Amino acid sequence: MISFILVRELSVAIVGIKDIATLAKVSPATVSRVLSSPELVSKKTLNKVKKIIDEMGYRPNRIGASLRTRKSGNIMAIIPDITNPVNAGIIRAIEQGAQSAGYSILLGDTQGLLERERHYADLVTSGQADGILLFCSRMPFKVDSNMPLAGQIPPMVNANESMDNDEVVQVAVDNVAAAKTAVNYLIGEGHKRIAAITGPSDIPSSNERLQGYFDALQEASIDIDSDLQMAGDYTVDSGINCAEQLLLLRKRPTAIFCFNDEMAIGVMKLLKKQGFLIPEDISVMGFDDIHYAEYVTPALTTVHQPLHEIGTTCINLLLEQLRGNYVVPGKQFLPFELKVRASTGPAPTV
Amino acid sequence: MISFILVRELSVAIVGIKDIATLAKVSPATVSRVLSSPELVSKKTLNKVKKIIDEMGYRPNRIGASLRTRKSGNIMAIIPDITNPVNAGIIRAIEQGAQSAGYSILLGDTQGLLERERHYADLVTSGQADGILLFCSRMPFKVDSNMPLAGQIPPMVNANESMDNDEVVQVAVDNVAAAKTAVNYLIGEGHKRIAAITGPSDIPSSNERLQGYFDALQEASIDIDSDLQMAGDYTVDSGINCAEQLLLLRKRPTAIFCFNDEMAIGVMKLLKKQGFLIPEDISVMGFDDIHYAEYVTPALTTVHQPLHEIGTTCINLLLEQLRGNYVVPGKQFLPFELKVRASTGPAPTV
DNA sequence: TAGTTAGCTGAAAACGATTTACATGTTAAT
DNA sequence: ATTAACATGTAAATCGTTTTCAGCTAACTA
Numbered sequence: 001m002i003s004f005i006l007v008r009e010l011s012v013a014i015v016g017i018k019d020i021a022t023l024a025k026v027s028p029a030t031v032s033r034v035l036s037s038p039e040l041v042s043k044k045t046l047n048k049v050k051k052i053i054d055e056m057g058y059r060p061n062r063i064g065a066s067l068r069t070r071k072s073g074n075i076m077a078i079i080p081d082i083t084n085p086v087n088a089g090i091i092r093a094i095e096q097g098a099q100s101a102g103y104s105i106l107l108g109d110t111q112g113l114l115e116r117e118r119h120y121a122d123l124v125t126s127g128q129a130d131g132i133l134l135f136c137s138r139m140p141f142k143v144d145s146n147m148p149l150a151g152q153i154p155p156m157v158n159a160n161e162s163m164d165n166d167e168v169v170q171v172a173v174d175n176v177a178a179a180k181t182a183v184n185y186l187i188g189e190g191h192k193r194i195a196a197i198t199g200p201s202d203i204p205s206s207n208e209r210l211q212g213y214f215d216a217l218q219e220a221s222i223d224i225d226s227d228l229q230m231a232g233d234y235t236v237d238s239g240i241n242c243a244e245q246l247l248l249l250r251k252r253p254t255a256i257f258c259f260n261d262e263m264a265i266g267v268m269k270l271l272k273k274q275g276f277l278i279p280e281d282i283s284v285m286g287f288d289d290i291h292y293a294e295y296v297t298p299a300l301t302t303v304h305q306p307l308h309e310i311g312t313t314c315i316n317l318l319l320e321q322l323r324g325n326y327v328v329p330g331k332q333f334l335p336f337e338l339k340v341r342a343s344t345g346p347a348p349t350v
Numbered sequence: 351m352i353s354f355i356l357v358r359e360l361s362v363a364i365v366g367i368k369d370i371a372t373l374a375k376v377s378p379a380t381v382s383r384v385l386s387s388p389e390l391v392s393k394k395t396l397n398k399v400k401k402i403i404d405e406m407g408y409r410p411n412r413i414g415a416s417l418r419t420r421k422s423g424n425i426m427a428i429i430p431d432i433t434n435p436v437n438a439g440i441i442r443a444i445e446q447g448a449q450s451a452g453y454s455i456l457l458g459d460t461q462g463l464l465e466r467e468r469h470y471a472d473l474v475t476s477g478q479a480d481g482i483l484l485f486c487s488r489m490p491f492k493v494d495s496n497m498p499l500a501g502q503i504p505p506m507v508n509a510n511e512s513m514d515n516d517e518v519v520q521v522a523v524d525n526v527a528a529a530k531t532a533v534n535y536l537i538g539e540g541h542k543r544i545a546a547i548t549g550p551s552d553i554p555s556s557n558e559r560l561q562g563y564f565d566a567l568q569e570a571s572i573d574i575d576s577d578l579q580m581a582g583d584y585t586v587d588s589g590i591n592c593a594e595q596l597l598l599l600r601k602r603p604t605a606i607f608c609f610n611d612e613m614a615i616g617v618m619k620l621l622k623k624q625g626f627l628i629p630e631d632i633s634v635m636g637f638d639d640i641h642y643a644e645y646v647t648p649a650l651t652t653v654h655q656p657l658h659e660i661g662t663t664c665i666n667l668l669l670e671q672l673r674g675n676y677v678v679p680g681k682q683f684l685p686f687e688l689k690v691r692a693s694t695g696p697a698p699t700v
Numbered sequence: 701t702a703g704t705t706a707g708c709t710g711a712a713a714a715c716g717a718t719t720t721a722c723a724t725g726t727t728a729a730t
Numbered sequence: 731a732t733t734a735a736c737a738t739g740t741a742a743a744t745c746g747t748t749t750t751c752a753g754c755t756a757a758c759t760a
Contacts, residue, residue, distance in 0.1 A: 016715095016716060016717080017716065017717060017718095018716080018717095026739075026740090027739065027740050027741075028716090028717080028718090028740095029718080029719075029720095029739075029740065029741085030738085030739065030740085031717095032717070032718055032719080033718095033719095033739095036718080040737095040738085041738075041739090042737075042738065042739095045738080045739085059472060059475045059476045060476060060716085060717070061476055061477045061715090061716050061717065062473075062476045062477050062478045062716095062717090063413060063416045063417045063422060063477040063478070063715085063716075063717085064417055064477075064715070064716030064717030064718085064745090065716075065717050065718070066413045066717085066745090067413045067414055067417050067715085067716075067717070067718095067744090067745045067746065067747085068716085068717055068718045068719080068744070068745050069717085069718065069719095069745085070745070072413060073478075074456070074478075077457070081442070082432070082438050082441055082442055082445070083435070083438045083439055083442050085433065085435070085438075088432050088433045088435075088438050089433055091432055091457070091459075092431070092432050092433050092459055095432070095457060095458070095459045096459070096461075099458075099466070099469075104456050104457075104458070104473065104478065105456065105457045105458075106424070106454050106455065106456055106457070107427070107441070107445060107454075107455045107456070107457040108445070108449075108454070108455075109441075109442055109445045109446070111446075116449070119449075122409060123412075123454065125409045126409045126410060126411055126412040127411045127412050127413040127414075127746085128412045128413070128423075128424075128454065236641075236645065265642070265645045266645075268645075269645055272647070291586075292615070292642040292645075292646075295586065295615045295616075295618075295619055295642075295646060296642075296645060296646055296647070297622070297646065297647035366745095366746060366747085367746065367747065367748095368746080368747095376709075376710085377709065377710045377711075378710090378711095378746085378747080378748090379709075379710060379711080379712095379748080379749075380708085380709060380710075382747065382748060382749085383708095383709090383748095383749095386748080390707085390708075390709095391708070391709080392707080392708060392709090395708080395709085410746080410747070411745085411746050411747065412746095412747090413745085413746075413747085414715090414745070414746025414747035414748085415746075415747050415748070416715090416747085417714095417715045417716065417717085417745085417746075417747070417748095418714070418715050418746080418747050418748045418749080419715085419747080419748065419749095420715075477716090
């Protein structure tokens with residue numbers, strides 16, 4: 001218990017730029033230049049200083065530097081749920097890109113609470129982060145909608161969600177096109193009664209998927225039956241509940257399109273429990289293509305999202321902004337892919 | 351492109367403690383006190399200053415404060431893979447605990463690379479973080495093993511892994527006991543040929559589980575057959591590969607104990623593909639109890655790890671250290687639970 | 701009334717780097 | 731030999747806080 005304060009003084013933080021300067025018999029400024037603009041200092045002093053730095057194991061204090069340069073070297077990632085494999089996959093790619101550009105990721109799991117989104121967004125206001133990666137759909141800043149957005153918010157990119165503000169740069173899959181593709185495939189298999197289990201109604205990406213669902217049905221001249229639309233909340237349990245409701249219907253659907261894989265897994269669980277055959281009785285389609293979609297039984301047909309690509313695109317667009325370069329705002333779409341597996345098939349002929 | 355520098359100057363960063371002080375006609379010191387020790391300032395000035403702070407939307411610059419206080423308010427989480435649901439689950443709990451204590455989590459995904467572990471550990475040396483949550487088993491610092499560890503490393507807790515250094519505080523499930531429980535259960539079901547698919551041999555927790563496996567067999571006087579131990583790498587694919595090898599054996603196992611659920615899922619996939627019945631022909635046991643274990647078919651019997659509890663315990667022990675309090679080093683075990691589902695059953699009677 | 705105390709407040713010195721402006725030393729050109 | 735140009739180095743200001751120390755006022759005690 002001789003205490004960490006002591007410890008840190010002694011073994012870690014004691015050596016500063018001034019100490020190095022003294023030991024190398026140069027000024028602190030020279031040491032600083034050795035580290036950040038070595039081309040400005042003579043070979044001889046460069047080596048001399050570098051050697052001392054090595055010997056002493058000197059690490060420049062980032063806080064001191066940040067204060068002066070007004071750059072923290074951190075990027076704030078604001079995420080509703082890090083436990084969600086889609087988010088985790090994207091984050092992983094982001095983290096890689098950030099680290100190789102010398103940035104660190106600050107992780108903020110908000111549990112969907114606006115309050116916490118705001119809190120984390122404030123970290124950039126307070127200098128702890130230089131930019132934001134936002135995985136939710138709400139603007140975490142108070143903005144004056146009469147003024148151009150660019151002047152009001154820090155560098156930011158909206159990842160894998162949609163905001164209704166066209167002035168923010170957004171990276172995601174084209175949800176309406178993707179959902180439409182999925183439903184078209186089901187229609188192609190002869191399905192006419194296709195149910196949709198959506199996400200929460202306040203989540204734009206869910207509404208976009210719903211739009212794609214409508215579009216596909218409309219183009220195929222299939223009547224839209226509102227009994228076939230159920231609102232889930234992206235959890236397995238909600239998939240189970242919604243499926244229950246659907247099975248109670250007088251005219252059951254022959255296919256169920258779930259707006260994420262979790263709910264699809266729930267749906268399959270219930271269907272199997274009730275003795276339904278998948279896909280012979282009812283086809284099940286997911287969305288996301290999480291890792292496990294492939295391993296449930298039957299393997300889940302779903303829409304693949306390119307998580308790694310989404311992540312790298314996000315971080316690149318953010319880094320570009322952080323470099324002070326202009327990035328054209330608006331949605332940037334990445335390609336999705338329909339993964340046809342065993343959970344979908346032709347509509348029953350009865 | 352009129353640039354963020356401009357932007358930030360104008361709309362965000364311009365108001366500092368001095369501005370508030372000037373406006374409120376007090377000294378910066380008083381403003382600081384209003385924020386951090388309001389009991390030291392009179393009601394009247396308190397209100398006056400608070401009002402100005404509100405009006406101006408002033409947020410203290412954390413970097414400036416950090417420089418002075420030598421506390422960054424950050425905790426470094428060093429994780430081999432954030433995509434792993436076990437890690438993600440723990441992190442989520444940690445993040446909550448950290449945030450309510452006023453700390454932010456810096457996320458470092460190392461992809462298992464020592465170099466990156468070191469890099470992230472260095473962030474505390476450079477003042478960017480005050481403590482470390484380590485999800486791997488290697489010490490990311492050079493330490494002199496002749497000296498007590500306490501003086502050489504910053505506040506740190508080892509999460510869900512094992513380090514062979516008893517001086518570091520560690521939080522996890524008792525892997526040997528857990529594995530032993532799992533294998534005992536299989537033995538109780540009449541299995542005698544029980545295979546083990548381990549993790550990488552350089553991962554302590556995997557070796558601990560192997561030890562538990564040995565212990566259980568030994569106590570039941572079952573001969574240990576080295577053909578039945580396969581080294582996987584915690585991926586679904588390695589589960590598939592190992593299962594393949596096991597099926598090629600002249601005397602096949604009647605149960606397969608996988609050291610994580612991913613590999614168990616792979617094993618089940620292969621078994622089903624080859625027409626084996628689970629658990630009638632072969633029982634499959636996992637470890638971790640990830641979210642999806644419940645939803646594969648048949649539902650996976652596995653060892654449940656209390657992720658949330660592990661997370662909160664980790665963060666609490668770290669916070670305790672950060673407060674300067676002594677924390678007794680060594681392993682702290684959290685209770686596991688055997689979840690018996692459908693993938694295991696009595697040994698075939700042949 | 702004088703002296704003490706308690707309660708507030710302010711001035712100024714940190715914290716550890718970067719960076720500007722300037723000084724020195726060296727070389728090359730006239 | 732003088733000067734200009736350049737290479738190299740230094741001193742000092744700066745970033746935005748916190749915190750120590752001292753000072754002031756008002757209230758209380760003797």
